[in-house]
Every structure is written in C-alpha cells, then in structure tokens.
Amino acid sequence: MxxxxxxxxxxxxxxxxxxxxxxASTQQVAVNRKPEVKYQKLFINNEFVDSLSGASFDVINPATGGVIAQVADGSEKDVDRAVKAAKNAFRLGSEWRRMDPADRGALLYKLADLIERDRAYIAALETYNNGKPFKDSYNIDIPHCIAVLRYYAGWPDKINGKVLPVGGDFFSYTRREPVGVVGQIIPWNFPMILLCWKIGPSVVTGCTTVVKLDEHTPLTGLYTAKLIQEAGFPPGVINILAGDGPNCGGSIVKHPDVQKIAFTGSTHVGKIIGAEAAKLVKRTTLELGxxxxxxxxxxxxxxxxxxxxxxxxxxxxxxxxxxxxxxxxxxxxxxxxxxxxxxxxxxxxxxxxxxxxxxxxxxxxxxxxxxxxxxxxxxxxxxxxxxxxxxxxxxxxxxxxxxxxxxxxxxxxxxxxxxxxxxxxxxxxxxxxxxxxxxxxxxxxxxxxxxxxxxxxxxxxxxxxxxxxxxxxxxxxxxxxx
Structure with missing residues (x-):
C-alpha cells in the first residue's frame, strides 16, 4: 500500500x-445570501443544453429545506451525446490532440484566474447549495481549487517516458499517452474542490472528460462550466452533466466509449461501479468511505x-x-x-x-x-x-x-x-x-x-x-x- x-x-x-x-475573517467581503442561480442546463460540447427528455429536478437549500432551482436532469441519451462530444474532441488530429502541452497548462491557469475573479460569488453559491459555512467556502474551498488548478497547470510539459537499453542495433522507448474519454463522478460534500481535483489531472494528461455532478449540489459545477467556456477550452474537452447516480452516473460507467472512471463517494456505490467497470475492463480510480x-x-x-x-x-x-x-x-x-x-x-x-x-x-x-x-x-x-x-x-x-x-x-x-x-x-x-x-x-x-x-x-x-x-x-x- x-x-x-x-x-x-x-x-x-x-x-x-x-x-x-x-x-480568516470574511467581514470585508460583500456576502450575497441569495446568489442568483445563472446556469441550470447541461454543458455539452461547450454549449448549455436542455436534457433530451426535458426532465429536471429540484435543488434544495439545506439550511431552509426550500427549493432554490430546477436543474436539467441528465439521462442515458444525454450521457451518450456528451461522450460523443468528448470522443470527437479526442480524435486524432483534433484541436485538443494537436495542442502544445504548455498551452493545455495555460488553459488551466486561465480557469484558475477566472475562479479567483469570481471567488465571492462561487463561495456564496457553494454555501447556498451545500450549506457549509460561507467562511469555509470562501477561505478554504475556493482558494484550494485555485491552488490545485495552478499546480496541475505546471505539469503538462513534464510528463515524459524513457529510453530503454536493448540488445543489438535497436532501441526501445516508452511514452505516456492519455487514456481517452474519462468519466468523472463528483460527490456533494466538496463540490468545487472535487471537481477541480478531477478535471486538473485529466486536462494535464490530454484526456477529455464527462463529469457527473451530484444531484444535491450541481450549481457551482455548472457555473464553472461557463468559466471553462470563457477560458477557451475547445468544444467537447470538458462536458458537465447533472443527474442521479443510477441513471446518469450509471450510464457513464457503462458507456463503451468511456475508457476510465474516476469516482469519489460511498463504499457501497464504489463497489457497484468497480464491478460494472470490470465487465468492460475499464481503468478505475475509486476514493471511497x-x-x-x-x-x-x-x-x-x-x-x-x-x-x-x-x-x-x-x-x-x-x-x-x-x-x-x-x-x-x-x-x-x-x-x-x-x-x-x-x-x-x-x-x-x-x-x-x-x-x-x-x-x-x-x-x-x-x-x-x-x-x-x-x-x-x-x-x-x-x-x-x-x-x-x-x-x-x-x-x-x-x-x-x-x-x-x-x-x-x-x-x-x-x-x-x-x-x-x-x-x-x-x-x-x-x-x-x-x-x-x-x-x-x-x-x-x-x-x-x-x-x-x-x-x-x-x-x-x-x-x-x-x-x-x-x-x-x-x-x-x-x-x-x-
């Protein structure tokens, strides 16, 4: 171990x-106790779109028990079009595949800068949706997100292979390659932190992603989708859906064009995901209870x-x-x-x-x-x-x-x-x-x-x-x- x-x-x-x-004190920060919910649709191929079924679900403020928004409910068909967008973005010769590693890092730096710019709003929205104290959202969660993205932004041009000594007039070398489309399933306890923990390594290595936000806490993730668009990521590189575990999350796990699953959540669900992924011999990263x-x-x-x-x-x-x-x-x-x-x-x-x-x-x-x-x-x-x-x-x-x-x-x-x-x-x-x-x-x-x-x-x-x-x-x- x-x-x-x-x-x-x-x-x-x-x-x-x-x-x-x-x-640190947040007394000097203009705190919005009821931040506007700006994005409630699915983010696929750099566009905000409705669910194909037209279905939505209520998002609850845990401090009051009241409904604060209705968000598009991602279905199996929505997962399929998100995976197709990610697969297309990963195709050989695409803008993403041809992008210099340093430029991938620059995109992460830009995203971190945008999150920093909107720190107060994102922290207020995180508290509105998740219920954690605003001073924790503002002083811990969002600064950590910024630090994580900036850390990973320095890695894209430092991923290398080896030249191996072999006999005769031959030489052998290894290279590290992106696995392809990665399905990433985010829990509700640290929505922003875990979103950045997931997309940072994916972008660094040149993969494309389909993210499933937890149905309890989708709001900051969907706002981040807008910042991803603003930062200049090519279409299809990062796709962000919201929906429940068995339908939306399960469809990502079972999709044949998703090469890897990264899941953070309960041990019970992790065992289910591990078993399903094994049927298709998919790589998995499971961070459980x-x-x-x-x-x-x-x-x-x-x-x-x-x-x-x-x-x-x-x-x-x-x-x-x-x-x-x-x-x-x-x-x-x-x-x-x-x-x-x-x-x-x-x-x-x-x-x-x-x-x-x-x-x-x-x-x-x-x-x-x-x-x-x-x-x-x-x-x-x-x-x-x-x-x-x-x-x-x-x-x-x-x-x-x-x-x-x-x-x-x-x-x-x-x-x-x-x-x-x-x-x-x-x-x-x-x-x-x-x-x-x-x-x-x-x-x-x-x-x-x-x-x-x-x-x-x-x-x-x-x-x-x-x-x-x-x-x-x-x-x-x-x-x-x-």
Missing amino acids: LSKLVCKRVLNHGLRLTTRAAS GKSPNIVFADCDLDNAVEMSHFALFFNQGQCCCAGSRTFVEEKIYDEFVQRSIERTKRRKIGDPYDESTEQGPQISQEQMDKILDLIDSGKKSGAKLVAGGRREGDKGFFVQPTLFADVKDDHQIAREEIFGPVMQILKFKSIDEVIERANDTEYGLAASIFTKDLDKAIVVSNGIRAGSVWVNTYDNFDPAA
Whole structure:
C-alpha cells in the first residue's frame, strides 16, 4: 500500500511545517445570501443544453429545506451525446490532440484566474447549495481549487517516458499517452474542490472528460462550466452533466466509449461501479468511505490535540470521507481529554451558514440528517456515553447538534459504520501495539492521525497503521503537491 505521512513540526524535530487553511475573517467581503442561480442546463460540447427528455429536478437549500432551482436532469441519451462530444474532441488530429502541452497548462491557469475573479460569488453559491459555512467556502474551498488548478497547470510539459537499453542495433522507448474519454463522478460534500481535483489531472494528461455532478449540489459545477467556456477550452474537452447516480452516473460507467472512471463517494456505490467497470475492463480510480483512527498519546500537546481532533471530526459538518471519526485516547489523559472535548463541542456554533461566527451549517439533506440521528440513537442504546448534543437543532433545515460520545467500544455500531455527520466517538487505549491493532480493525483504510511529541513513536505507529494518508499533530492538511 502506498501511503503518505504529513507532519507538523513538534518541539525541535525540524519537520516541514504545514498548516490547514486559516479561517480568516470574511467581514470585508460583500456576502450575497441569495446568489442568483445563472446556469441550470447541461454543458455539452461547450454549449448549455436542455436534457433530451426535458426532465429536471429540484435543488434544495439545506439550511431552509426550500427549493432554490430546477436543474436539467441528465439521462442515458444525454450521457451518450456528451461522450460523443468528448470522443470527437479526442480524435486524432483534433484541436485538443494537436495542442502544445504548455498551452493545455495555460488553459488551466486561465480557469484558475477566472475562479479567483469570481471567488465571492462561487463561495456564496457553494454555501447556498451545500450549506457549509460561507467562511469555509470562501477561505478554504475556493482558494484550494485555485491552488490545485495552478499546480496541475505546471505539469503538462513534464510528463515524459524513457529510453530503454536493448540488445543489438535497436532501441526501445516508452511514452505516456492519455487514456481517452474519462468519466468523472463528483460527490456533494466538496463540490468545487472535487471537481477541480478531477478535471486538473485529466486536462494535464490530454484526456477529455464527462463529469457527473451530484444531484444535491450541481450549481457551482455548472457555473464553472461557463468559466471553462470563457477560458477557451475547445468544444467537447470538458462536458458537465447533472443527474442521479443510477441513471446518469450509471450510464457513464457503462458507456463503451468511456475508457476510465474516476469516482469519489460511498463504499457501497464504489463497489457497484468497480464491478460494472470490470465487465468492460475499464481503468478505475475509486476514493471511497472511511472510519479513520485519530490516535492521541499522553505525551502530546494536549491543547493542540483537543482542537485538532475536534476539527478532524466536525469540519464540513462531519461530512468528510477522511474524518477522524474514531478518536483513540491514551488512558493517562483520557478523562481530561474527554472533559476538554465536551467543553469544545458545547461551544461549537451551529446556525446560519452566512453568519461570520457560525462554525457548523446543516447536513446536506433530510435523508442524511435522518441517517445520522438513527446512528446517534444506536449509540445511546449500545451503552456509549452521550456527553454532548444528540438531537436535531431546530425544525427548519437539516441541522444536527454537534454530538460527542465517550466510553465507546470497538463493536459499537457508531464505531464501525461511517456516520458522515457531526458525531465524535472517543475510545480509550493503553499501549501502542493495542491501538495499532484496534485502529486497523476496520474495513476502511483512507486516513489516520497521530498526536505525540515523540517522532520515533509517530513513525512506528504510522508505519503500522493501514491508511493511505497519515497526519502527525495536524489533520486535513492538504497540499496540491502531496
């Protein structure tokens, strides 16, 4: 398993210091609490078009439960014409295939500049549609999108092959070639970030794409389609559809002219996509769910560990696949850590996502809120100790109180299932070997974190944990280059 380790400098160990994006004040930004929804059609071959069926679906504001737009519903026939446009753009001799690599990078730079220009509007639209606090949309999500696109913009002319020594009067060489049409399926928790994570590598390598936005959060993706058009991408290079998973997404996965699938979403759906793609021997990249262990040792900086563990779980309303959702705390500091975490959880401000002081907005939907409340009820019945929250907040929108369980056991449902909500679970451990074994006792392996001042311990534990990313003394520390 290929994994990465991201460390925050502790004491004088001299590790590279990286920090998560700061939540700077947005008081100087003109915030539009009801941004105009400008684009509601499908984006195919550089044009906004209606669905061939004429069908549309409602887009809901999760903070109110009200309808904010109706968006064209992509069908199998719409997928087919989008794939045809992408295939045509990829044909040998096309403008895209003949474009210099540096010029592909210039297009990404231009797109990043346009997103930066419209940062306030896009952030407001993201909050309107997704419910996350505006200060997070403005200070974290959109700047990360810009950084990601600018990072990938530098790569197109640096993708190379090798010359291989062979016998006789011959030589052999390899070259890296674009796979062709890529189907990209985006989830609802980070609509803009994951759109940029997907299209950046695709453009860099010279592929063409058909993107399927989640039906809960299509608005910023469709606005970005307009910026793609403005940036000057050739027709058919990036096509953006909105629609549900089984019909629109399923049609992309099954289409014979789509050579690769990149999906971010639930493990359940990922398994379905993997099975379908295998029937056609398609390449797949599946970034799925998690139940990530967050391990706090007694020799940590306790103030930092409490705050970062809180952030690890509650950021983005707990709707992160890599959320630190199993917090293992060494018994020597367990009681103090729990008490400090209770106090921090009770201080967490939940409410209007456009309010500067708000830390937590609504969950994405009624369905997701009900699932979270059901799992909270399961936690209560299992014997875990509910020490904060545990209920719906208000009767308007899809708000769930920041919730904290202590004395959680490994076999409790809340410790094994991905909740994808603001529900923190704290478990006690005694030794390094024990916590490594328990951390690995899961079907997931997405991420993990360790809090300690002992670098040797951090390396030993990170090597023992089966996780793709391991953070040390920090969490959710993302950099485009890592």
